[in-house]
Amino acid sequence: MKLASRVKALTPSSTLAITAKAKELKSQGHDVIGLGAGEPDYNTPQNIIDAAVKSMNEGHTKYTPSAGLPTLKQVICEKFQKDQGINYDPSQIIVTSGAKHALYTLFQALLDDGDEVIIPTPYWVSYPEQVKLAGGVPVYVEGMEANEFKITPNQLREVISDRTKAVIINSPSNPTGMLYTKEELQALGEVCLEKDLLIVSDEIYEKLVYGEHKHVSIAELSPQLKEQTIIINGVSKSHSMTGWRIGYAAGNKELIKAMTNLASHSTSNPTTTAQFGSIEAYMGSQAHVEEMRQAFEKRLAIIYDKLVVIPGFTCVKPQGAFYLFPNAKEAAELSGYADVDAFSEALLEDAMVAVIPGSGFGAPDNIRLSYATSLEQLETAVERMDQFVRNKMSN
Template sequence: MFQAAKRIANITPSNTLAITAKANKMKADGINVISLGAGEPDFPTPERIVRRAYEAMVAGETRYTPSDGLSKLKKVIIQNMMEDQQLRYQEDEIIVTTGAKFALYTLFQVLLNEGDEVIIPAPYWVSYPEQVKLAGGVPVIVNTKEENLYKITKQEVASAITGKTKAIIINSPNNPTGSIYSEEELAEIATICIENNVLIISDDIYEKLVYNGAIFFPIAKLSEEIKKQTIIINSVSKSFAMTGFRIGFAAGKKEIIKKMTVLASHSTSNPTTPAQFAAIQAYEGERVFIETMRANYESRLNIIYEQLLRIPYINCVKPQGAFYLFPNVKETASKCGFATVNDFVHALLEEALVAVIPGSDFGAPDHMRLSIATSLEKLELAIARIKEFVEKRITAY
């Protein structure tokens, strides 16, 4: 009889998968479901990037590459980090990976011993705690407060640190809240991490998607000392609408990058070769696409946010970045007669024909996540459906 390994048995099942599977089944049956669960841009990958991948394949660039990625790709990543963030890295401080998710996975595998702790502010991206557990580590969840815009404070960091703390994850702009840490907030956190020898894992994947005058500041830019204590995780997925290309990278201490490269050599061997050439084109080309996409999301956000707040009892901090809304719907669900937000979310799908993601998967069970990575027309219709559903339920209840 098959019995799963303990490291897999300890992984928490995702409510997101059940919602997504059900929504897809309803769509296949011809039901007009609007899905707001997407964690990827709805813009097509720029044609010049797609063409470069094709040209690479035609030219025979279909063989293995170094496990840490093509030297040319690492060079353009380094150039971009210098131009955009004034951060200077060497090639042996960069590893190109099969997506940013694998960069994180590899990092935890080489960093953590059994029982090592990683501080994770909640709400968090769904895979952080599970990847820590897969590496034998212990996710230490710190619940942030709405009044702090769901950002961890220096006091909360200090209180969470123990003798077993190995690292902290800072995701700015944040998925799912859209919150962005200021330079001052990052400096306070970084100081505590330096004092306690805690590695900073800076997930910067949404760095280009910031709105209404908000500014992304990289924590590694604070000082050379903090830069040495930081591993940056990033990719082409969100900035260039290249989620399926699976190209990410990590930048940081060469000793850590070297160990990550060894692990990659025994797992993926190397990132997909034509996709690496596409990523080179992405980083070398013009940036008009990024600004067009960013401005479009900003416009959608400003329109939809106001409409969302017209739904009874909903409360939502306005996002500064990424492409999600993360409203607190605990009171809304209760007024509609539901015991939990998960029940409310399932009813939205079945009765209002709108698929959203329950906040429980992000460590925030009172919330739900709505992606604005779909057309404004669909977003407005989805919000109208939710509003009608809530108002009818409240009246009936």
């Protein structure tokens, strides 16, 4: 059977590949510690589960509108007003089967063949693949480690062409955990307004921010930037609802309408029960959100200090999300490996620690570690990594 060229051109997810390998080793009885997970290690709060069960018992098990339940869309509008002071109408909201599906649907609705989307590196693994699936062309801009992995207005301006349609901003970032400041977003936004670029603002980690840092949405900075921005968000990370698959997009009414028409022919509607759970997620107590954020912040403080003393490791301290993204190039060299990919593979096979090679994120000198697991497991994993490097150096 001959497959479509667009599918054959896809790059497999390095996150899923390493997770599958770790699970295989675990099934064989090995004590593997997986640091590849992109989801909180907390269960969904009970009030959300109860609300979903209640909705089923009340008979809410049928189709909903393609763009989502009107009540949920209204709740999302209220969330934007409360959190960012941004006013949206429900007609400017589409609820989707996860934030990933919101992005996929956006690019399908937005891009023609050859249209360019600027993607800062390091990037979340699905951005370039989704652009390519829509016939678009990813254009990469390196977020320098010396600048906390963030791009500058000059870098953005240099890669804009007549075919550029959009730029992606992910803050807090997966995989780096870094945030753009209000001033940095304003400067990037001015370039986007000047060049008429759509800003795709992925804010899925907005609730997981640490220390004195604060999440800022570029859409809240001015009415002009709000009009030029489509926000992607969801309940997966903030409320530990990854498996519920509820995300959403907010933006220009005509673009949302086009996305809704497309969704009506792909998913029909997001899962009804999960939508009722999401209404409770935003309307109910937010205590669990803060509890989880504090736990991640505590883990980060402890694990970061232990990680940076591993020979050959350097790491910009994250400000949000739940990932560390250390540069491991020197550690790989000290351990006798040609590159970080080989080093990561050896960590899994010899030290039984699963990390994600940075090559899948467009940063081949780095690795991604998730601290969305118990502190005990994290400490053991870092100890194994440290011992692995030191043993290789002494051999």
